[in-house]
Amino acid sequence: MKTEAVAKHIINWLKTYAENAKVTGFVVGVSGGIDSALTSTLCAKTGLPTLCVEMPIHQAESQVSRAEEHIKQLKARFTNVTETRVDLTATFEQLKLAIPKIEDKAKVDLSLANTRARIRMTTLYYLAGINSALVAGTGNKVEDFGVGFYTKYGDGGVDLSPIADLMKSEVYELAAFLKVPKAIQTAAPTDGLFGDSRTDEDQIGASYDELEWAMKMQDAGKNETNFKGREKEVFIIYERLNRINQHKMVPIPVCEIPENLK
Secondary structure (H helix, E strand, C coil), rough: CHHHHHHHHHHHHHHHHHCCCCCCEEEEEEECCCCHHHHHHHCCCCCCCCCEEECCCCCCCCHHHHHHHHHHHEEEEEEEEEECCCCCHHHHHHHHCCCCCCCCHHHHHHHHHHHHHHHHHHHHHHHHHHEEEEEEEECCCCHHHHHCCCCCCCCCCCECCCCCCCHHHHHHHHHHCCCCHHHHHCCCCCCCCCCCCCCHHHCCCCCCHHHHHHHHHHHHCCHHHCCCCHHHHHHHHHHHHHHCCCHHCCCCCCCCCHHHHH
């Protein structure tokens, strides 16, 4: 990848989009992870106002400290960067009291994890509204178009996606080039939605390097019969997630009414 040229391309794309949309700048949810760190840095480099938002919900201290380090570094580097912190823990807990209880813990835990992401999305859009800004998405290509590893109408609810055509390895390459803090570059990827230490790899069952490989193999027309051992296992994981999460990757189905019924 031509790292410097790609960075310039994304920065120019962001700036042009914002100018054409007649908005002032960007709002980015900063989690302490590599994707949000890269996205917020790219937005900052446009020179347009960039609001970095922390939205902890029972967040691990390590994630909070990485997010704070990154935002502090960005503010030192770019005068157009501001920050705000919205602690959503009490909001999340209040919502839990209001919703029906069921006995299936696994379903409850997953639904509540997605609820966290959706509360954050609502918060970002509130802040974008009052600042006449765009919500910048932080999803990469493997997450957004490979395994669908994001929350529909949560972190998937954005105005534009500057890094969604970058593989995870390319995200790391670009982040290093743009001097994202080392602590973020070396941290194990996690969505932080369950309030524990589980990583993305723990949830998915494969690393991002493995998923990138599987994505390329599927694009090349391969199937599970072409592989053995761990490669076959990873390909099956990727193929399954790609299949069951298509509802996140394709437009919302519309029931079109035939002309003869109108």
